[in-house]
Amino acid sequence: MNKKTIIRTFEKIALYMELLGENHFKVSAFRKAANVLELDPRSLSEMDDILTLKGIGKGTGAVITDLLEKGESDLQKELEEEVPKGLIPLLKVPGLGGKRIAKLREAIGIDSVESLRAACAAGEVSKLPGFGKKTEENLLNEIDILGTRQGKFPIWQMEKVVTFLETELQKITEIKHFSVAGSYRRTKEESSDVDFIIVTDEPSIVREKLLQSLPLLATIAAGDSKLSVTLDLEEAIDADFRFVKDEQFASAIHHFTGSKDHNVRMRQLAKSKGMKISEYGVESEDGSIITFETEEQFYAHFDLPFIPPSLRMDGREIDRTDEIAGLVDLEDIKGDFHMHTTWSDGAYSIREMVDACRVKGYSHLVITDHTQYLKVANGLTPERLRDQIAEIRSLNEEYDDIEIFCGTEMDILPDATLDFDDDLLKELDFVIASIHSSFSQSQEQIMERLHSAISNPNVDMIAHPTGRIIGQREGYNPDVPQLIEWAKEYGKILELNASPYRLDLMTEQLIMAQEAGVHIAINTDAHAIDQLKYMKTGVNYAKKAWLKKETVVNTWPLDKFIREIVRK
DNA sequence: GCCGTTTTCGGCCCGACTGTTTTCAGTCG
Numbered sequence: 001m002n003k004k005t006i007i008r009t010f011e012k013i014a015l016y017m018e019l020l021g022e023n024h025f026k027v028s029a030f031r032k033a034a035n036v037l038e039l040d041p042r043s044l045s046e047m048d049d050i051l052t053l054k055g056i057g058k059g060t061g062a063v064i065t066d067l068l069e070k071g072e073s074d075l076q077k078e079l080e081e082e083v084p085k086g087l088i089p090l091l092k093v094p095g096l097g098g099k100r101i102a103k104l105r106e107a108i109g110i111d112s113v114e115s116l117r118a119a120c121a122a123g124e125v126s127k128l129p130g131f132g133k134k135t136e137e138n139l140l141n142e143i144d145i146l147g148t149r150q151g152k153f154p155i156w157q158m159e160k161v162v163t164f165l166e167t168e169l170q171k172i173t174e175i176k177h178f179s180v181a182g183s184y185r186r187t188k189e190e191s192s193d194v195d196f197i198i199v200t201d202e203p204s205i206v207r208e209k210l211l212q213s214l215p216l217l218a219t220i221a222a223g224d225s226k227l228s229v230t231l232d233l234e235e236a237i238d239a240d241f242r243f244v245k246d247e248q249f250a251s252a253i254h255h256f257t258g259s260k261d262h263n264v265r266m267r268q269l270a271k272s273k274g275m276k277i278s279e280y281g282v283e284s285e286d287g288s289i290i291t292f293e294t295e296e297q298f299y300a301h302f303d304l305p306f307i308p309p310s311l312r313m314d315g316r317e318i319d320r321t322d323e324i325a326g327l328v329d330l331e332d333i334k335g336d337f338h339m340h341t342t343w344s345d346g347a348y349s350i351r352e353m354v355d356a357c358r359v360k361g362y363s364h365l366v367i368t369d370h371t372q373y374l375k376v377a378n379g380l381t382p383e384r385l386r387d388q389i390a391e392i393r394s395l396n397e398e399y400d401d402i403e404i405f406c407g408t409e410m411d412i413l414p415d416a417t418l419d420f421d422d423d424l425l426k427e428l429d430f431v432i433a434s435i436h437s438s439f440s441q442s443q444e445q446i447m448e449r450l451h452s453a454i455s456n457p458n459v460d461m462i463a464h465p466t467g468r469i470i471g472q473r474e475g476y477n478p479d480v481p482q483l484i485e486w487a488k489e490y491g492k493i494l495e496l497n498a499s500p501y502r503l504d505l506m507t508e509q510l511i512m513a514q515e516a517g518v519h520i521a522i523n524t525d526a527h528a529i530d531q532l533k534y535m536k537t538g539v540n541y542a543k544k545a546w547l548k549k550e551t552v553v554n555t556w557p558l559d560k561f562i563r564e565i566v567r568k
Numbered sequence: 569g570c571c572g573t574t575t576t577c578g579g580c581c582c583g584a585c586t587g588t589t590t591t592c593a594g595t596c597g
Contacts (some may be wrong), residue, residue, distance in 0.1 A: 025570085056569085057569060131588085134588085138586090225584060258597085
């Protein structure tokens with residue numbers, strides 16, 4: 001028996017109870033119990049007090065005892081026998097919750113999506129008390145588009161949706177300003193929908209303009225304070241727009257940025273001080289509503305520093321606010337050490353990339369094009385690299401406000417050799433090594449390749465260490481704890497690749513690396529000027545792992561970068 | 569089902585929208 005099994009059992013029990021239309025406080029009691037175990041850092045064998053944890057009571061405790069003694073839970077078995085499996089997908093149908101599903105099942109024996117579709121088509125549903133013609137129509141429509149709605153969308157896909165919506169919102173003159181909220185604002189790797197807070201005095205006009213201009217698959221709700229739709233883009237994706245007045249903006253964006261757990265903690269904190277948080281402001285005991293100009297002021301009202309959105313996770317961040325000031329911030333970033341130019345597969349010249357970095361106010365940067373093995377990316381031969389070095393050195397003479405370093409993103413070949421020899425590498429200021437091929441090798445072979453690179457004295461950093469593409473491919477499955485150990489041993493940097501396609505290393509691994517005392521570089525891996533903006537994504541993501549300024553080498557001033565890395 | 573310094577009952581975060589009602593339940597985030 002392990003903790004995960006207990007957690008999953010609680011979640012299943014909650015799901016079945018929900019389908020039975022049980023009291024939702026009872027349902028959430030099981031979910032809360034699962035959450036309590038999830039948040040506890042100890043393993044099952046280290047927990048001698050599991051039955052006395054806050055959130056574990058008589059009912060949930062009995063389930064744990066069952067699982068520990070018999071390996072299975074009587075309650076779960078009972079529920080499984082009672083609830084038809086076909087009901088579970090019904091919870092995914094918008095408009096259907098536990099109560100209605102229980103009613104449908106009791107009254108007309110609905111036990112699956114298909115039987116519901118048939119009952120709707122036959123007009124049986126609209127005859128039930130509490131259901132009407134409209135509900136029946138909506139259910140049929142929702143069942144039809146059920147398959148087209150994906151569960152989660154990776155952040156790089158969300159970014160395109162957000163950019164599209166921002167363009168549309170900018171066209172509406174009745175909108176004073178707006179901001180994306182929700183899990184996208186928290187830099188979550190995947191989101192299920194997109195949320196916008198819109199400040200306007202004319203919500204109904206804005207609503208109508210959006211309904212006209214957006215490509216829609218369905219309108220879920222359209223009122224004066226919110227519009228909720230399913231967009232007809234490459235994928236069917238839900239979007240929520242909240243209309244608020246100027247003075248409500250700070251509270252609204254906090255509320256709709258979440259996370260849910262973060263908000264619950266904030267509301268508990270408010271309650272303990274005799275106040276009440278809503279999306280429109282904070283209500284005092286005397287009933288007066290306080291509003292705020294900024295989220296900073298909102299937090300300050302509760303004696304908290306601003307908690308960056310990407311830190312708003314399971315609620316425990318509220319206990320760690322004294323650490324926030326020491327975390328890496330976009331303002332601390334002094335350079336980007338991984339980018340491509342037209343010399344390999346980038347879209348802009350060295351000069352264009354450098355000028356874009358000057359606009360960002362960086363004091364230094366490294367040009368790191370691909371190497372010869374990567375033919376598809378027009379990788380550089382030793383000769384072309386030497387030509388590039390000459391161009392960079394001469395370009396560097398022209399600028400006195402930024403230092404351009406010569407680097408490379410060198411392939412680690414499938415046979416664990418490196419794409420350039422040591423003599424050439426020694427001519428460079430900064431050497432990145434990375435894997436772009438033979439992902440399906442055994443972990444042993446992958447680790448042999450990584451070791452060959454990381455132990456080479458000329459290599460400074462391993463880029464995108466796992467090779468994952470969020471939501472698309474797993475990567476090459478390296479033994480990351482081992483890699484971190486080597487990075488420590490050889491004094492090498494590991495990358496947090498800030499491309500929204502990658503975000504690699506990922507949060508747990510970054511936490512582990514920082515704990516081991518390994519330095520991290522946040523790099524955009526930009527192949528175009530526009531992609532330099534991903535530094536912000538990377539920094540936000542780094543905060544999720546509570547990376548401190550001193551852990552991140554991009555925060556080091558130029559002289560320290562030269563001393564510790566270039567001339568090392 | 570869980571909890572408790574207003575403690576063994578009554579509240580649990582709170583408010584918007586919809587579709588069904590004729591004052592509100594259910595769902596959602």
